[in-house]
Amino acid sequence: MADAERTPGFDTLAIHAGAKPDPTTGARATPIYQTASYVFDDVDHAASLFGLQAFGNIYTRIGNPTCAVLEERVAALEGGTAALAVASGHAAQVIVMQTLLMPGDEFIASKKLYGGSINQFNHAFKSFGWNVVWADPDDISAFERAITPKTKAIFVESIANPGGTVTDLEPIGAIARKAGIPFIVDNTLASPYLCKPIDFGADIVVHSLTKFLGGHGNSIGGIIVDAGTFNWSRDKKYPMLCEPRPEYAGIVLHETFGNFAFAIACRVLGLRDLGPALSPFNAFLISTGIETLPLRMQRHCDNALAVAEFLSKHPSVAWVSYGSLPGDKYNALAKKYVPKGCGAVMTIGLKGGYEAGVKLVSNVKLFSHLANIGDTKSLIIHPASTTHRQLSDQQKTAAGAGPDVVRLSIGIEDVADIIADLDQGLK
Amino acid sequence: MNHDSYPDSYIRGILNTVKTVAMVGFSPNTARPSYFVFKYLNERGFKVIPINPGHAGKEFLGQTCYASLSEVPEPIDMVDIFRAPQFVVPVVEEALKLTPKPRVIWMQLTIRNDEAAAMAEAEGLKVVMNRCPKIEYGRLSSEISWMGINSRTLSNRRAQNLGGGFQRMGLGDGRKPGE
Numbered sequence A: 001m002a003d004a005e006r007t008p009g010f011d012t013l014a015i016h017a018g019a020k021p022d023p024t025t026g027a028r029a030t031p032i033y034q035t036a037s038y039v040f041d042d043v044d045h046a047a048s049l050f051g052l053q054a055f056g057n058i059y060t061r062i063g064n065p066t067c068a069v070l071e072e073r074v075a076a077l078e079g080g081t082a083a084l085a086v087a088s089g090h091a092a093q094v095i096v097m098q099t100l101l102m103p104g105d106e107f108i109a110s111k112k113l114y115g116g117s118i119n120q121f122n123h124a125f126k127s128f129g130w131n132v133v134w135a136d137p138d139d140i141s142a143f144e145r146a147i148t149p150k151t152k153a154i155f156v157e158s159i160a161n162p163g164g165t166v167t168d169l170e171p172i173g174a175i176a177r178k179a180g181i182p183f184i185v186d187n188t189l190a191s192p193y194l195c196k197p198i199d200f201g202a203d204i205v206v207h208s209l210t211k212f213l214g215g216h217g218n219s220i221g222g223i224i225v226d227a228g229t230f231n232w233s234r235d236k237k238y239p240m241l242c243e244p245r246p247e248y249a250g251i252v253l254h255e256t257f258g259n260f261a262f263a264i265a266c267r268v269l270g271l272r273d274l275g276p277a278l279s280p281f282n283a284f285l286i287s288t289g290i291e292t293l294p295l296r297m298q299r300h301c302d303n304a305l306a307v308a309e310f311l312s313k314h315p316s317v318a319w320v321s322y323g324s325l326p327g328d329k330y331n332a333l334a335k336k337y338v339p340k341g342c343g344a345v346m347t348i349g350l351k352g353g354y355e356a357g358v359k360l361v362s363n364v365k366l367f368s369h370l371a372n373i374g375d376t377k378s379l380i381i382h383p384a385s386t387t388h389r390q391l392s393d394q395q396k397t398a399a400g401a402g403p404d405v406v407r408l409s410i411g412i413e414d415v416a417d418i419i420a421d422l423d424q425g426l427k
Numbered sequence B: 001m002n003h004d005s006y007p008d009s010y011i012r013g014i015l016n017t018v019k020t021v022a023m024v025g026f027s028p029n030t031a032r033p034s035y036f037v038f039k040y041l042n043e044r045g046f047k048v049i050p051i052n053p054g055h056a057g058k059e060f061l062g063q064t065c066y067a068s069l070s071e072v073p074e075p076i077d078m079v080d081i082f083r084a085p086q087f088v089v090p091v092v093e094e095a096l097k098l099t100p101k102p103r104v105i106w107m108q109l110t111i112r113n114d115e116a117a118a119m120a121e122a123e124g125l126k127v128v129m130n131r132c133p134k135i136e137y138g139r140l141s142s143e144i145s146w147m148g149i150n151s152r153t154l155s156n157r158r159a160q161n162l163g164g165g166f167q168r169m170g171l172g173d174g175r176k177p178g179e
Helices: A010-016 A043-050 A065-078 A089-100 A115-127 A141-146 A169-179 A253-274 A280-290 A293-312 A331-337 A353-363 A393-398 A415-426 B008-017 B033-043 B085-096 B114-122 B133-141 B143-147
Strands: A082-086 A106-110 A131-135 A151-157 A183-186 A204-208 A222-226 A317-321 A345-350 A379-381 A405-409 B020-024 B047-051 B078-081 B104-107 B126-128
Touching (some): A010 A065, A065 A082, A089 A151, A089 A253, A131 A141, A141 A169, A293 A415, A345 A353, A353 A379, A353 A415, B008 B133, B020 B033, B033 B047, B078 B085
Parallel strands (some): A106 A151, A151 A183, B078 B104
Antiparallel strands (some): A317 A345
């Protein structure tokens, strides 16, 4: 397969992409290059590396061979041209926006997002002068109406956390394309096994690697995938990419690096200067996790659908929000964007309200009460009292995290044990 | 030849066999893409001859610059074109008058001219369009993977060190001839 004349399938890429045998030792597993720096071959080589004229390693804040395996693997799985792994999903969002926005610029974001992203956009980003404008993903025209001459990007989640809701990517991508701005999709909850946003118009894909890609709840990480689809030079709106960079003796990154210029810009400007590098050890754990992504993700989906069906008939449960459930508001979108299943995460509404939510998280014996999703273990949280606590009641409800809401991340244990635990917890 | 996509074996075959490359549209400005490619390919063992009438007679990285292809005093294996598509036909016409003829016409990323390609192919030359030899070399040698770029290659063999340092890789695919 050295010549790639045959296009490898997804499951093959999950195992092999980025991970040829180690060039130095022949080690077949990806070595953990736990080093801060790399010796230069000679003075000219050092100059070429610092000038971006050669591909290679300088310093682990900018690049590391173990992290590079992870980057190439995720780029291949998403169908992108390149990727950049960073210290967390939040760090990925900071670097993407810092590469796209100048102080005073705006970006449009879906109202249905992970609570941590809502906080990041509303507070930290505003302190940098990057102004978020919120739009309701259930009303696509809201995105079009929100566009101004200052708008530099649109940001959505493919499957929105926590609701188990599915975003209609294609028409929002078309609005971004018409406006000449990149469409950014956070694909954390779906993973590329369930949905490849680039196929639906995404120009940039971001992930929290901590969730399904790593898969085992053991490492924090984030990644930025460059789809290679956006023309950064057309409207001259993105100076990091289309203007000579004083940091690199006047190089124009888009002209020099073509369809992977955005990933390079995020690395040699964003990551280099802001600094949230991923640890090589975390990269090793996450890329090992990805090898079983297709197996785990299907099991997550199969278990989650069974749990959703059980809960939808349970007398203590008012409603279940899970896109793959027949009759769900998002079922048609789920069939289009995530036909293999709507992932592991769902929200349920309890008839007993806030008190019932607190009681359920206290009663469960198999589910772990914690603020994470996408572990092999089943997880539970009551967002109103935890992740979404800082939001106003109105924001909580808008984000799908009202007082009666409990979020579940269904693990890959025996589904009968998962259902039995919820059943006893709801009694 | 289908010029929308090239098999890796086609590109690898070209980069593994050409030695002398004439670069039309070379810029001595070290921030320009043509200079990047010039320097990189020189460091990977190619002899890259710069062509630019404004800088004829000057030396860059030890290579003499010439005003045109016809002034180069040695056989050229490949012509690498850094000119906009509308200027490509005359360059190919000039290349086809050389003795011996070059074996490959390569047009850089974003540059495609099907008329020029057909002229070269009719004379038995191989043609690559809208690709960068630096990127293709980096991709097929696995060097580009260090930058998190999707090389679109899988292999059960390790990448081959070119020697002279740790971070210069060659284009061998880790297999013995005929393997």
